[in-house]
Amino acid sequence: MSSTKFILGCFEDPDQMMDGITKLQKNSIPIYDVYTPMPIHGIEAKLGVKESRLGYAAFCCGCIGATVIFSIVYYTLVHDWPMNIGGKPNFSIPNFVPFTFEWTILFTAFGMVATFFAATHLFPGRAPRVMDLRATDDRFVIAVDAKGNVPHDDITRLLEEAGAVEVKHNKRKYVSYDE
Amino acid sequence: MASHSESIIREPLITGKNITYAQITNEVLAPVENKPNMAWWIGFVLSVMGASVWLFSISWTFWYGIGEWGLNKTVGWAWDITGFVWWVGIGHAGTLISAVLLIFRQNWRNSINRSAEAMTIFAVICAATYIFGHMGRVWLAYWTLPLPNQFGSLWVNWNSALMMDVFAISTYFSVSLVFWYTGLLPDIASIRDRATGLRRRIYSIMSFGWTGSVKTWQRFETVSLILAGISTPLVLSVHTIVSFDFATSLEPGWHTTIFPPYFVAGAIFSGFAMVQTLLLIARKVLGLENYITMFHIESMNKIIVLTGSVVGVAYITEFFIAWYSGVEYEQYAFINRATGPYWWAYWSMMTCNVITPQLFWFKKIRINIPLSWVLSIIVNIGMWFERFVIIVTSLHRDYLPSSWVMFYPTWTDVGIFVGSIGFFFVMFLLFLRVLPSVAMAEVKLLLKTSSEQAKKKLIDEGHLDPTHVDDYVTSLEKYDSVDLTQYHKA
Numbered sequence: 001m002s003s004t005k006f007i008l009g010c011f012e013d014p015d016q017m018m019d020g021i022t023k024l025q026k027n028s029i030p031i032y033d034v035y036t037p038m039p040i041h042g043i044e045a046k047l048g049v050k051e052s053r054l055g056y057a058a059f060c061c062g063c064i065g066a067t068v069i070f071s072i073v074y075y076t077l078v079h080d081w082p083m084n085i086g087g088k089p090n091f092s093i094p095n096f097v098p099f100t101f102e103w104t105i106l107f108t109a110f111g112m113v114a115t116f117f118a119a120t121h122l123f124p125g126r127a128p129r130v131m132d133l134r135a136t137d138d139r140f141v142i143a144v145d146a147k148g149n150v151p152h153d154d155i156t157r158l159l160e161e162a163g164a165v166e167v168k169h170n171k172r173k174y175v176s177y178d179e
Numbered sequence: 180m181a182s183h184s185e186s187i188i189r190e191p192l193i194t195g196k197n198i199t200y201a202q203i204t205n206e207v208l209a210p211v212e213n214k215p216n217m218a219w220w221i222g223f224v225l226s227v228m229g230a231s232v233w234l235f236s237i238s239w240t241f242w243y244g245i246g247e248w249g250l251n252k253t254v255g256w257a258w259d260i261t262g263f264v265w266w267v268g269i270g271h272a273g274t275l276i277s278a279v280l281l282i283f284r285q286n287w288r289n290s291i292n293r294s295a296e297a298m299t300i301f302a303v304i305c306a307a308t309y310i311f312g313h314m315g316r317v318w319l320a321y322w323t324l325p326l327p328n329q330f331g332s333l334w335v336n337w338n339s340a341l342m343m344d345v346f347a348i349s350t351y352f353s354v355s356l357v358f359w360y361t362g363l364l365p366d367i368a369s370i371r372d373r374a375t376g377l378r379r380r381i382y383s384i385m386s387f388g389w390t391g392s393v394k395t396w397q398r399f400e401t402v403s404l405i406l407a408g409i410s411t412p413l414v415l416s417v418h419t420i421v422s423f424d425f426a427t428s429l430e431p432g433w434h435t436t437i438f439p440p441y442f443v444a445g446a447i448f449s450g451f452a453m454v455q456t457l458l459l460i461a462r463k464v465l466g467l468e469n470y471i472t473m474f475h476i477e478s479m480n481k482i483i484v485l486t487g488s489v490v491g492v493a494y495i496t497e498f499f500i501a502w503y504s505g506v507e508y509e510q511y512a513f514i515n516r517a518t519g520p521y522w523w524a525y526w527s528m529m530t531c532n533v534i535t536p537q538l539f540w541f542k543k544i545r546i547n548i549p550l551s552w553v554l555s556i557i558v559n560i561g562m563w564f565e566r567f568v569i570i571v572t573s574l575h576r577d578y579l580p581s582s583w584v585m586f587y588p589t590w591t592d593v594g595i596f597v598g599s600i601g602f603f604f605v606m607f608l609l610f611l612r613v614l615p616s617v618a619m620a621e622v623k624l625l626l627k628t629s630s631e632q633a634k635k636k637l638i639d640e641g642h643l644d645p646t647h648v649d650d651y652v653t654s655l656e657k658y659d660s661v662d663l664t665q666y667h668k669a
Contacts, residue, residue: 012200014627037200037369038623039396049394052401058409072325076334085338098343098420102350105409109354113361116402117387120395122364126388133372135391136365138200 004152004169006032008132009142009159014040016163017140021046023158024144032145035135054119058112065107069099129174139165187637187651192287193622193630195469200623203470204369207617210465211370215612218464223608229601236594237312245315247591254574254586259313260424261566262596265449266306266603267348267421268442268562271414272450273299274355277362278410281403286629287478289621290470293366294461295454296359297616301606302453303352305599310348312595340423347420354413358406364389365399365620418446425569432512432573435500441493445562448486448532452558455479457607459552461616470617473546480545483558487536490565494533512573520585521572528568531561 011017014036021043024031031047034040043049073096077083082090117123135141144155146169156167215223240247250257273295280288311317323345325335335342368389371382389395422438455476462471501513516525535557538544545551576583610616627633638648 034393035391036393036396037204037365037391038620039400040393043393044397047393049397052398054398054401055405058405062409073337076325077337081334083336085336088338092338095338098416098423099337099346101416102343102346102413105354105413106350108409109357109406112405113357113402116361116398120398122387122389122395124387125384128368128371128383128386128388128390130368130372130390136369136372136389137204 002146002152002169003171004146005173006131006170007144007146007149007152007155007159008168008170009144009162009164010132010134010166010168011140011142011163012138012165013163014140017142018043018046020142020159020162020164023162024142024155027154027158029144029149029155029158032143035131035141035143037136037138037140040140054112054116057115058108061111061115062104062108064111065103065105066100068107069103070096073099131170131174132168133175187634187642187647189629190472190474191629191631191634192290192472192474192625193469194472195630196632196635198469198626198630198632200626203619203623203626204373206466207366207470207615207619207622208370208373210611211613211615212373216464219608219611222604226601226604226608229598230605231598231601232594233598233602236591236598237308239591240312240595241317245313247589249586249588249592251584251586253577253582253584254571256313256570256574257586258567258588258592258596259309260570261563262599263306263309263313264421264442264566264570265563266302266309266599268418268446268449268566269453269559270299270302270306270351270355270450271418271443271446272454273297273302274351274358274410274414275447275450276454277358278407278414281407282411286625287475289625290467290472290617291454291458291475291479292621293359293362293614293618294458294610294616295450296355296362297607297610297614298450298453298457299355300352300359301603301610302450303348303355304606305603307348307352308599308602309595310344340420340427343420343423347417351413351417354406354410358403358410361399361402361406362618363614365391366615366618369619370615415443418443425573430573431506431508431577432516432569434509435497437493437496437500441490441497444486444489444493445532445565448483448490448536449559449562451479451482451486452555452562455483455551455555456559459548459555461611465611465616467617470622476548476551477542477545480539480551480554483555484536484539487532487539487558491533494529508578512576515576516568516572519572519576521568521575524564524568525572528561528564531557532565535561 009017009020011020017034017036018040021031021034025046034043034047036043044051074091078090088095130136131143132139132141142159142164146152146155149155152169156169159167210219245259248257248259273292276288276295277292280292311320314320323335323342364387367382367386368391371379371386374382419439419442422442425433426435426438428434458471459476462468498513501509504510516522535554538550538554544554571586575586634651638651
């Protein structure tokens, strides 16, 4: 039994990496994940990544923000302590607009970004689970889970055919930062 | 990637012959990973000297109170609010570049958005110091927040435009910060994976564990786009609200409906000028000429001439409406601006903001780096005068001639303003040392489609009608990196 956990195909060129994905898919080899130094457009359709629902999260957070601040302004200015300021009506909606608008945006931004971090497991100090250090620099890396996907030589050959500059047989899942 | 196609005769967004992804990382991270050069040290020492002037003047103000400023019973707002509006205005270009240009798919923003956003953050910090300073008793700043309190059931006055300011500026700052930092994550991860020891640990914490997997990138782009979508109206609202500070009053010269769009245009104008001032130096000192190209400089100059013209039209409209309204106080306010004791400030504003930017109609000036730099500084000066003219000339003579006075700044006023520029540059120079000043991931995205080498490859492969190759070659002549002999074979 081979001790290889993951097979990584490292490409120099994003087009060749896309070709590599096609080749693996044609041979019914499941891809674990792909790591790139920049966003690659069109790859999510190829890999079947579901469309993001962050827009809904943003909308909900915005609604909450608008409601919260409108309620605060209403409670303080109309209900709790109505002040006569220059004879203006207490419930003057035009004056509420700037506050409501600002907090809608504030809640949208913070709520959505927090959702994004939670959904993609990002938070300050999280140990980076990087498979190849150059994936954040200049390498486009396809990771294939080696277990159950044998023979490994076929995977290696397919990746090399697609133009991989290096194929790694890693015994560990992630690069260790402590070495 | 292959689905992207861009016209070959469009000017390239990245110049240089054999740029690779690794080279982009190396060049952008060079200032972060190496010791700073002499130019950086000179700038830093000068800025620290400026910042210490700021620290001293602001501490002096907090200790003795704002009586140390040149304010008097009539002119209750002067250099401080001038400085505040000036800095907030400068901040606006950063969000404009990162948000509006992203929505409109203007890829040339990719090389400059990072430093422009950083500029926004630092400019808004500088603006905030004026607000806190002007409060006098800064330790009570939290009274501006709607907190349950012990003074009876008193709440903040929601009808006040100054209260709207509190919400607008704090929202603007925090949303800009989130936008900026989220965009930084992939690039911080790049630094982390190249660093060792303590630096790796620090950048590891800062990178939030970014790996660059497909799903993260896809979500990241969604987040960027939605943030851009909400930041665009935000940036317009913020300067509109800042203009309400004046427009909702009954002061002649302030009480005008043109203020919101006019302030927004002025903000973009001054912000782009500051981006130009910073980047023309940064590209040279950091060796980023291939990423911040003449095309970027020219595009920003075009925005400066556009917004400068909008501001010019606004000045003339103000004058016209003052006359057309038939309100004598309003009419006097404007005649006083142009011919009264502060005429020099008014005409400095007109010269710097309306006349000199028009030179950018000439292409030769638009693509001239030293001239662009000088003109950008002139715009910065002019926009400071604009705020000074609006504030001081309107206040020093209003309805009651018996209270007409002049405003003279004290050394504390001058120290806080000059010092805040030093403080701003300290922050900006430190940013250049610890974080990538160009959004690497976004620039890498352009390499295969919009770079000079990608276009040359297309020509070599015969995708361009040979008769058009000459046009392309001519259009490239202004780039330093281009060796034209390489194109003639095509």
